[in-house]
Amino acid sequence: MPETGIPRLDKFLKGGIPNGKTLLYYVHPGVEGEIFAMQTIYTNLENGNNCVFIASTRNPRDARERFKEFGWGLDKYKDNFAIIDAYSGLIGLESEEKYVVEDPTDITSFNEVIEKVIEECGKGSIIFGSISAIMDMCGEQETLEYVEKWNKYTMLHDGVGVYNFTAWPYSEDTLNKVREELFDSVVVVGGIAERVIFGQYYGIVKANWTEPEKKYILFKVIRPGGIKAFIPKILVTGPYNTGKSTLVHALSTRAVSVDRLATTIALDHGHIDHKEFSVDIFGTPGQERFDPILKLLGGEAMGLLLIVDSTKPEEFPRAKAMLEMTLGYGLPFIILANKQDLPNALSSEEIRERMKIGKEIKIVPTVATQKKGITEAFETLIDMIVGAD
């Protein structure tokens, strides 16, 4: 099944986009939406599918350059990738592309080319274009009528249609029709704004082939790299000298500590780029006098790694108290049974018993100094935060 290639989206869609179906990225103005379709295209090229990109607002050569910005070279996919040039005709340039829309302001001119492409490219191929860009050129109603036709045609030929739509202030009717009726699935891409946009998210509005998980994921666009799911704050806490700073540094791509006399008196901060995720983690000091910091950070965190020294059962009550301080916020959390390499280290199950922790809570054995078990613990928590299956 063709995949979207967007972090977690294929899981939420139960595998991807089945042949014959359409998916719309419904993008709020000012949010980076085209990159979603580009990532979907590149993922499918890598998976051996044919892909076609309709370039309406930029020169085809520039469209190819944009892929390069994200580290996605198209040269090796010459036989699988084509551009429908719906731009050159607009500004009176000669086109070098195989597929050219002679008059991009005329929807029938579009139709001729798109029908031909759907026929020629065959099963499982991805066609991408910006519906709003075509609408702006050819008119709202005219375009929407043809989109319905293209969707049927896509279904008949077992292709996959992936479209972008920038939700400019069109009429309510148009917006509703695009969002609710025309496409098999709709993924909304929006911005978190307080006067200016400072965060971006995506989530599934609908998918008619499955019961999709309706979760929203924050994301960042990384160049090169593309879309990464963004988790702004994971908290690392635990009693004094259990290895919190070591853990933050061991997990992080880059990290800083505010230290005095080798123990953390303020905060460790690390950033992790791991697989499809971009995560900021914060380690809190373990001493009781810093508990207000823990409470403050706990209120804003998205998940918690509680680290205990497996050789010091006498500190387990303190660990549990720290956990309770933050659990009021309902955070997903897991426990890391650290220092498993030392003699007398208790096993995860012994720790569970002594701390009176229920079976449903995961306890992962780790040796932070040797980076053992920590990636597994981190991935487990991420799965709990964004939904794994």
Place this chain on the structure above:
Amino acid sequence: MDILTGDIPVAINILVIGPPLTGKAFLARAIMYNGLKDKEAGIYISTKDSGSKIKDKYAKCGLPLDQYEDAYGIVDCISRSLGTGKTETAKNVVLVGSAVDMTGISIAVGQFLEEFWRKKQMKKIRLVIESLSNLLMYSNIQTVYRFLHVFTGKVRAVDGLGIYTIEEGMHDSMVVTTLKQLVQGVIELKEEGDKRLLRVSGITPMPTKWAEYTIENNEFVVKEV
């Protein structure tokens, strides 16, 4: 202009309209530059010239941008549009696919706004689109209207000052009337004999009187009314 209207209010969008070669672009550049001098941020969206040409134009007018490196951004809708494969990025310049790519323009502006308004805490920002006539060459008025509807709203949301230039005589009057609905003020420029005149409407209860202006020694000077 301050002479004519008093202080410019915040959260305002102003259309600058006049025949070719009356100094619209000069006025727009000068307004942004005056903001930079007052420690405000400036975002210049060019649908006519490349980013480096805009910098040159500023420099030739005796308004060098170099000293305000951290406070301005240029959105260049030209360099990439011909598909010459040009992707070099100069500092402070973001390249957008073409003047048709209004989604790209609004993303680029959004990124500058985030940088200035949020990260650098520069709460006063001046934005220039030079010119709307070029946007209207490739996109119809409805499309440009929708884009500007969102854009002008954003300018007001950040208490900014938006300046938009448009050629007089190039578009039918319905187009100009439609665009006027989106702005709170209009600066009209005209030539009469060997004099150049301007007036401002929308900011004061009544339009100001026509006042003579000159561009001399790289300065846009409005004579006292």
